Amino acid sequence: MAQPKDIALSTQPDFATRMSVSTSPSAAFHSPPSSFSSKLPQRGLTKQLKPFNSKDIKILLLENVNQSGRNILTGQGYQVEALKTSLPEDQLIEKIKDVQVIGIRSKTKLTEKVLREAKNLLVIGCFCIGTNQVDLEYAAKHGIAVFNSPFANSRSVAELVIGEIISLARQLGDRSNEMHQGTWNKVSAKCWEIRGKTLGIVGYGHIGSQLSVLAEAMGMTVIYYDVVTLMGLGTARQVPTLEALLTEADFVTLHVPELPETKNMISTAQLEKMKEGSYLINASRGTVVDIQALINAMRSGKIAGAALDVYPNEPSANGDYFNRQLNQWGEDLRSVKNIILTPHIGGSTEEAQRAIGVEVSDALVRYINQGVTLGSVNLPEVNLRSLTLDEPNYARVIYVHHNVPGVLRKVNEIFGNHNVDKQISDSRGDVAYLMADVSDVNLGDMKELFDALEALSSKIMVRVLY
Ligand SMILES: NC(=O)c1ccc[n+]([C@@H]2O[C@H](COP(=O)([O-])OP(=O)(O)OC[C@H]3O[C@@H](n4cnc5c(N)ncnc54)[C@H](O)[C@@H]3O)[C@@H](O)[C@H]2O)c1
Numbered sequence: 001m002a003q004p005k006d007i008a009l010s011t012q013p014d015f016a017t018r019m020s021v022s023t024s025p026s027a028a029f030h031s032p033p034s035s036f037s038s039k040l041p042q043r044g045l046t047k048q049l050k051p052f053n054s055k056d057i058k059i060l061l062l063e064n065v066n067q068s069g070r071n072i073l074t075g076q077g078y079q080v081e082a083l084k085t086s087l088p089e090d091q092l093i094e095k096i097k098d099v100q101v102i103g104i105r106s107k108t109k110l111t112e113k114v115l116r117e118a119k120n121l122l123v124i125g126c127f128c129i130g131t132n133q134v135d136l137e138y139a140a141k142h143g144i145a146v147f148n149s150p151f152a153n154s155r156s157v158a159e160l161v162i163g164e165i166i167s168l169a170r171q172l173g174d175r176s177n178e179m180h181q182g183t184w185n186k187v188s189a190k191c192w193e194i195r196g197k198t199l200g201i202v203g204y205g206h207i208g209s210q211l212s213v214l215a216e217a218m219g220m221t222v223i224y225y226d227v228v229t230l231m232g233l234g235t236a237r238q239v240p241t242l243e244a245l246l247t248e249a250d251f252v253t254l255h256v257p258e259l260p261e262t263k264n265m266i267s268t269a270q271l272e273k274m275k276e277g278s279y280l281i282n283a284s285r286g287t288v289v290d291i292q293a294l295i296n297a298m299r300s301g302k303i304a305g306a307a308l309d310v311y312p313n314e315p316s317a318n319g320d321y322f323n324r325q326l327n328q329w330g331e332d333l334r335s336v337k338n339i340i341l342t343p344h345i346g347g348s349t350e351e352a353q354r355a356i357g358v359e360v361s362d363a364l365v366r367y368i369n370q371g372v373t374l375g376s377v378n379l380p381e382v383n384l385r386s387l388t389l390d391e392p393n394y395a396r397v398i399y400v401h402h403n404v405p406g407v408l409r410k411v412n413e414i415f416g417n418h419n420v421d422k423q424i425s426d427s428r429g430d431v432a433y434l435m436a437d438v439s440d441v442n443l444g445d446m447k448e449l450f451d452a453l454e455a456l457s458s459k460i461m462v463r464v465l466y
């Protein structure tokens, strides 16, 4: 965009605050008005804004979003329908037509096909870390913001992996299964302490680095591989290649996102590189491991044990679905020795789900009521000081538009007869986001502003809140 960005930064939080908001949302997100207020001029109580031209906000929550999140949304007076499972595509398409907000976890696929039908949708809340289930680009191009919870369940996943490392080293799953069948099988052959063993972490992000600290505390040596050069915590050491990690680690654990580059990142060639009798853990995404190759490597004895929490195809609800129909190797996998299979529960703790519910719902409320995009994974992050009850005749105008030259000139011409009290604009790729607070406007003025902005060829979405 040719025009200058950040037109009215005088009311923005300082740089450090903005950086900490961007990189560490949960710190500020639980109570944004108060966390910002100490940095900003005090001008009375925050006014709760509402759209000048639309009905009640309708929200569809799928996949059993935690009560903490539902309470925040219903507390705002929104109409919330909450379902325990995800929905088959045809039902999802029917329901999404009607709502302004949808909340999902990892199972619901918001593809272009589904989003095309979502004519009223303003915002998507992913009540989890991963956002690979959403077509982020399509959403951005249609002005639909997407929020997630980037690390509220990291600790839960790291703790699960620690449990799995010990369980695999001691063959706990098999011993427990045998006892459940009535068989006493006291063995020590090929059962190990984890002290002194090497843990290889692939992906040293929020989860990988938490795990690193826990593993070292238990006496393990930690090495990690990441596409980014990162400072190791404690005495953890970064290795230059995946191959270097695979040849050195006794336990390999995967914590990378689902990307084209991470698809089948661990397949036959990589399993061959691993140490004889080593272990593999995957709690990242199901596409990262070639499971048939893993079954073969375990049957040959090369891999002594594995723990899988995620699968290429996962059922949309609880029940007896983990079979050949879902994944063709389903039954073979179940027959392998010393393999721990869990139903994508890495982040499924009370602590994590409560924190995610609060964090994502707060972000949704801020976006719906104020247009603030801080923490969005697909739109530029934009914030303006809240309007207060001392400013009764103000409107907040939000204009999401194509990032092309000349837009700000046209928008400011439209604002021409009004006082623009504060304004900010930023872009991300092809999409730009402008927010302006305009004073001395009545409902008629708001309609005029709305209609004029709607008519611009650069328009993606217009909202006028007051
Ligand atoms: N099982 C669960 O319930 C559960 C819970 C939370 C997250 N997850 C999954 O775990 C993944 C990791 O979570 P996180 O919070 O640690 O993510 P993160 O973004 O903090 O860290 C991911 C790390 O992987 C690295 N990376 C990316 N591509 C890579 C590649 N090709 N090779 C090596 N490193 C690469 C990144 O540089 C980053 O450091 C998430 O994307 C999500 O899919 C699963």
Ligand SMILES: O=C(O)CC[C@@H](O)C(=O)O
Residues within 6 Å of the ligand: 105, 106, 107, 127, 128, 129, 130, 131, 153, 346, 347, 348
């Ligand atoms: O809770 C879920 O469904 C997803 C958990 C995890 O994979 C995440 O991406 O946060």
